[in-house]
Amino acid sequence: MKPLFLFLLSFSFFGLFATQKSGEYAHVTQETLHQERTTKNFSETRKDFPLLTSKPNLVYFDNAASTQKPKEVIDTITKIYEHSYANIGRGTYQLSLEAGKAYETAREKTAHFINATPEEIIFVSGATEGINFIASTWGEKTIQEGDEIVLSVLEHNANLLPWLSLAQKKKATLKFIPVNSDGTIDLSNLDSIITSRAKLLAITQSSNAIGTHPHLEKIIAKAHQVGALVLVDGAQSVPYGKVDIKELDVDFFVFSGHKMLAPTGIGVLYIKKGLQHYIPPYQLGGGMCVLNDDDSFTYKHSVSKFEAGTPPFVQAIGMGAAIDYLNTIDFDLMQKHLATFCKKTIEGLEKLPGVTIYGPKEELKKHGHLVSFSIEGLSSEDISDYLDQYGIAVRTGSHCAHKIACVLGYDSTVRVSFYLYNTLDEVDYFLGVIRKLIEEHKTSNLQSLFNLTEKNKRSCKQLN
Numbered sequence: 001m002k003p004l005f006l007f008l009l010s011f012s013f014f015g016l017f018a019t020q021k022s023g024e025y026a027h028v029t030q031e032t033l034h035q036e037r038t039t040k041n042f043s044e045t046r047k048d049f050p051l052l053t054s055k056p057n058l059v060y061f062d063n064a065a066s067t068q069k070p071k072e073v074i075d076t077i078t079k080i081y082e083h084s085y086a087n088i089g090r091g092t093y094q095l096s097l098e099a100g101k102a103y104e105t106a107r108e109k110t111a112h113f114i115n116a117t118p119e120e121i122i123f124v125s126g127a128t129e130g131i132n133f134i135a136s137t138w139g140e141k142t143i144q145e146g147d148e149i150v151l152s153v154l155e156h157n158a159n160l161l162p163w164l165s166l167a168q169k170k171k172a173t174l175k176f177i178p179v180n181s182d183g184t185i186d187l188s189n190l191d192s193i194i195t196s197r198a199k200l201l202a203i204t205q206s207s208n209a210i211g212t213h214p215h216l217e218k219i220i221a222k223a224h225q226v227g228a229l230v231l232v233d234g235a236q237s238v239p240y241g242k243v244d245i246k247e248l249d250v251d252f253f254v255f256s257g258h259k260m261l262a263p264t265g266i267g268v269l270y271i272k273k274g275l276q277h278y279i280p281p282y283q284l285g286g287g288m289c290v291l292n293d294d295d296s297f298t299y300k301h302s303v304s305k306f307e308a309g310t311p312p313f314v315q316a317i318g319m320g321a322a323i324d325y326l327n328t329i330d331f332d333l334m335q336k337h338l339a340t341f342c343k344k345t346i347e348g349l350e351k352l353p354g355v356t357i358y359g360p361k362e363e364l365k366k367h368g369h370l371v372s373f374s375i376e377g378l379s380s381e382d383i384s385d386y387l388d389q390y391g392i393a394v395r396t397g398s399h400c401a402h403k404i405a406c407v408l409g410y411d412s413t414v415r416v417s418f419y420l421y422n423t424l425d426e427v428d429y430f431l432g433v434i435r436k437l438i439e440e441h442k443t444s445n446l447q448s449l450f451n452l453t454e455k456n457k458r459s460c461k462q463l464n
């Protein structure tokens with residue numbers, strides 16, 4: 001495959017690749033960031049990311065899966081392990097106390113970032129653990145036979161399977177808010193979906209598969225009106241726009257650090273302060289209770305109740321560093337910046353034969369960060385393999401969001417997802433490679449390059 005790769009690279013069309021190699025990234029727009037926050041232009045942010053500078057040819061378009069990490073985050077973690085590492089919470093010596101203080105500072109930064117209070121921030125491993133936490137604690141305690149749990153068809157499996165399992169166990173019912181054919185959320189039957197039987201609304205703020213942003217205000221208000229609690233999955237929203245927990249008016253909220261420049265293994269579960277006394281701990285262990293002489297235990301009246309054992313404090317401090325970095329970014333401008341990429345991608349793909357784009361295109365052009373598409377006659381995996389040979393990393397599959405795949409009738413899509421260090425040049429380059437792929441597929445036999453396979457359509461019955 002290597003000679004072929006080199007041959008393809010030599011095409012003059014790919015002069016841009018050479019430009020990228022020299023590290024000269026053309027500016028996307030003339031926009032400069034808000035002076036008080038940063039003087040950086042977005043296209044200059046790439047140099048803050050060691051992996052991206054060490055791989056100047058890499059076009060990283062898999063940010064919805066996980067983002068790259070800035071040097072500040074990497075340095076913060078390295079420094080802890082090299083200079084200030086000790087377990088927290090139990091030690092009374094200086095090193096331990098300082099590490100504990102840094103952990104609590106990370107909690108404060110995280111709380112501030114989403115306009116919550118530190119007492120409402122529980123560190124977990126990620127959005128998945130946060131949702132499982134609530135299903136196994138509040139859900140186990142609350143949900144009974146005949147109750148209803150309302151989701152949308154957009155949900156990631158992380159916000160579907162815990163509720164499906166709980167509903168099966170408790171003989172409760174899952175109900176789904178549908179989407180229109182363009183992937184926008186359909187609110188026309190909200191009154192019949194969210195009824196007085198609903199105990200919980202668990203919904204995403206932004207779809208990882210097709211990019212829809214459900215209009216949550218109306219849905220949350222309806223859920224609260226019937227007495228249901230509200231959990232919002234912010235895994236795809238917190239990294240891309242300012243989230244105000246108070247304004248959103250939710251009871252539970254989750255997101256993952258690794259999708260917003262932070263290390264893996266750290267995420268956030270927000271539980272509204274007034275609810276915490278009702279919720280049992282997720283795990284039992286060190287640091288979360290007092291064991292009485294009669295073997296009964298008294299839980300601590302703080303987030304410690306929910307953080308048994310050694311917490312992922314190094315990762316949390318790394319998350320604090322990621323938040324420091326993000327605090328230098330004007331989120332309104334970033335949203336516009338990413339939407340420009342979506343617009344260009346959508347308009348470019350629309351011109352090509354055999355391309356289907358999934359999701360609310362007009363919405364994405366205004367405030368999207370990802371685009372999902374397929375090409376007739378080519379499997380997503382083949383498209384991804386081809387792009388990979390040109391240094392473009394994308395994600396394929398149903399993106400762990402099977403319901404929406406079934407509803408819109410695709411088996412797998414190619415998803416390109418952007419973040420602050422991407423450039424319009426990269427989008428142009430990507431479109432050029434896709435154009436070339438389609439042309440080659442039409443005129444020659446790509447069968448010889450790839451072992452193209454016609455995939456069977458996935459059966460969606462079990463999730464319908």
Ligand SMILES: Cc1ncc(COP(=O)(O)O)c(C=O)c1O
Pocket residue numbers: 064065125126127128129156158159204206207208233235236256
């Ligand atoms: C919308 C959404 N929810 C939940 C998750 C799960 O996040 P994690 O794997 O970090 O727990 C993801 C990950 O892709 C996601 O996109």
